[in-house]
Amino acid sequence: MQIKEIGEQGLLKILQRFCPPDIIGDDGAVLPIIADKSLVVTTDVLIDKVHFSEITTSPEDVGWRAAAANLSDLAAMGALPLGITVGLALPGETPVNWVEKLYQGMTQCLQKHNTPIVGGDIVRSPIISVAITAFGQVSPQLTIRRDRAKVGDAIVVTGCHGASRAGLELLLHHDLTTNLTKNDTEALIKAHQRPKPRLDVLPILWEIIDSHSLVDISGMDTSDGLADAILQVCHSSKVGAIVEATEITLHKATINWLTKEKALEYALYGGEDFELLLCLPKQAASELVEKLGDGAAVVGSIIDSDKVVLHDRDEKIPDQILNLNRGFQHF
């Protein structure tokens, strides 16, 4: 069954099953706001064959990843989600089933964070695109910004990097012969198809902020790569950083499979791991890393410089200055 056979009203009826019935049905969605919080808004657009491909990504996974990317942006701001809207552009020939699976994937990810789809728009288009806007709430004093990293701060990552990029490689090249076990292969592919937004970090971070009386937390998510995140925060904060290559947590499976250089390249430039990068005073950083566990690490420190230097304690890689040009460019 194709969308043009059931029409806009038919498709809306199906998709409304994924939305809270008391919120939809008007020109806009109405949501209560908790007093004294700020509203955080973030948008992502995904285009078929640019950001996803049926070769590597089922419609469920497209939905999950789109939702995860937006929730990750909220986590990066320190905000808990209120809801998302979905702007969907589709050819009339798109199978109805494809759209249902997309929404299933989105809601699977959203339900883990009690986040409703509160509205959207469906339009005809020669190619599929999914535009998601997520909005959340944060206490003004707990808002995480890019421009507040301070000289002396430790740089924390909340988990391991490079797994999503490695999983993509495995999906793109089914004939790839690797020394990976079945479990490792599946773990890397899952890291690519079902990345987890790190909203779970926030309550733990708030405890640390509270116990250390911290203000002006700086950070962002690593969706465009770990190197990009460090560079963006340093650029916005007008500081530099020294990053210790051996401290970057690589996924166990990538170490088993790839050379150290390749695994590190995936970690720095691969993107889509959706971890958080946070800059905190050293003692608070250590405590956060200990409480998070599971790949969280202090990977470097903020210095008074205009450069971000990657250093290798084992001296296997010469010092290098990181720059944005190796990251993903949209044009």
Place this chain on the structure above:
Amino acid sequence: MQIKEIGEQGLLKILQRFCPPDIIGDDGAVLPIIADKSLVVTTDVLIDKVHFSEITTSPEDVGWRAAAANLSDLAAMGALPLGITVGLALPGETPVNWVEKLYQGMTQCLQKHNTPIVGGDIVRSPIISVAITAFGQVSPQLTIRRDRAKVGDAIVVTGCHGASRAGLELLLHHDLTTNLTKNDTEALIKAHQRPKPRLDVLPILWEIIDSHSLVDISGMDTSDGLADAILQVCHSSKVGAIVEATEITLHKATINWLTKEKALEYALYGGEDFELLLCLPKQAASELVEKLGDGAAVVGSIIDSDKVVLHDRDEKIPDQILNLNRGFQHF
């Protein structure tokens, strides 16, 4: 100059000129919220050659219309705007100038309502699409809903209908010979290219709500046509309506140019006039119409029925039952 020549970062630098500098630069935009208000969110997606065409619409007009459509949805909910996000998908060959003009048109419309562009996303795509999400605030007791029309309510329209559709006709058929004056022609074309969201209605409506102690106001905007708006409100409210054809305010220029039947068809089914349809007790409705002036009118009343009947006092058109199938269908 094409976008692919300046890249994503180059384009972002240009577009950031259209955004408040203190709000952009993070993973999400942060906005203060007034306590005790509800958040209203609405999304629209526009696709090149489906929703706009370079034949009829300059990039400035695409921008204006996209912003106006979203502000109109907020007005339809009774909400004042806080900001919008823009998700832009573009081929690399798009002229940089085209995108600048799009943003100029958007901000021209937004500035009239003190509404900032607070963020967005720019991605590569084979075709141009513009996904806008607007968010606003409304006091819970002043929220306008579709499902609250009551038997006995008068149906108010805030202005004239059919001008946008007539303007489109003139733009599509430059060789169209009409008996229109240059002024009338320009007025109709402007109605299509630069529709005005009726946020100005809200303070006047609030006065009436206050002085008549009204609760549960029902309504929506007429962006998909006046017939669609009446039908949607009646369907959601589980009521019917009788609409008096002679009371529907037609644009003077359409009366000069078209048969009465054609002008009425444009008014009922043309869409994109972006007026509001509101259901209020009769006395309150008369006062609202008087205060609004300029085409505002009571066009009918809500009845206990499952049908919406169009009646012509002059008996030139036989009674007809309105239905949604004549409205714009997206697939």
